[in-house]
Amino acid sequence: MQEISQAIQAMKFGGITIYPLLFLAVLALVIIIDKLYLYRRYIRLPKTLLGLIETYNFSWEKLEQELVSLPPGNYYARFFRIVQGNLDKPVWWLESRAGDEAQLIEEGMGRGMWVLETIVTGAPLLGLLGTITGMMHAFNLIGGTGLVDPSGVTGGVAQALIATAFGIFIAIFALFGFNFFSRSQVRVLEEMERLGTRMIDNIRLSQHESGDR
Numbered sequence: 001m002q003e004i005s006q007a008i009q010a011m012k013f014g015g016i017t018i019y020p021l022l023f024l025a026v027l028a029l030v031i032i033i034d035k036l037y038l039y040r041r042y043i044r045l046p047k048t049l050l051g052l053i054e055t056y057n058f059s060w061e062k063l064e065q066e067l068v069s070l071p072p073g074n075y076y077a078r079f080f081r082i083v084q085g086n087l088d089k090p091v092w093w094l095e096s097r098a099g100d101e102a103q104l105i106e107e108g109m110g111r112g113m114w115v116l117e118t119i120v121t122g123a124p125l126l127g128l129l130g131t132i133t134g135m136m137h138a139f140n141l142i143g144g145t146g147l148v149d150p151s152g153v154t155g156g157v158a159q160a161l162i163a164t165a166f167g168i169f170i171a172i173f174a175l176f177g178f179n180f181f182s183r184s185q186v187r188v189l190e191e192m193e194r195l196g197t198r199m200i201d202n203i204r205l206s207q208h209e210s211g212d213r
Helices: 002-014 018-042 047-054 060-068 075-084 091-109 113-140 150-212
Strands: none
Touching (some): 018 113, 018 150, 047 060, 060 075, 075 150, 091 150, 113 150
């Protein structure tokens, strides 16, 4: 508790730029928590479902049973149902609609990512602004006859250093979150594309076997 109290006291010397920096910090934290909830609830691929689609000539009835067990709004279920629910359509039509659905899913997963990216750039600039205002305040305390208020000068320097450090800390925090979720998004979309190809291959296999008969 003492460390937290000391940190709060130190932030009070950061000047007015601390307040927008605090807003950016809270905003980044909210977005990261929201993304973690999104990935945990809506971007979950059970191993049984993965193993089924990887199986040669799998059963579409079993696939339906697996999809029903997923929570409403699951992104994988949304993508797979485009194919599973339109088996009577031509393959080219399925591929087109699956691509459209994947694009919608990508947009949903990427919602708010631009804010994290903006925080990565904006937080250090706000910290730099705090540095400039703090140093200007310190220099204004030096009169024509010399140093007027030594404690005021050191306070201005402290303001500059605290604002800069806080801005860089927020940027690093947002950067880790942005890179983590960007990479996770690419990995999920690549997995969807790969499994979608498996489903289309299974349709082509069924059509080929029907043609042989």
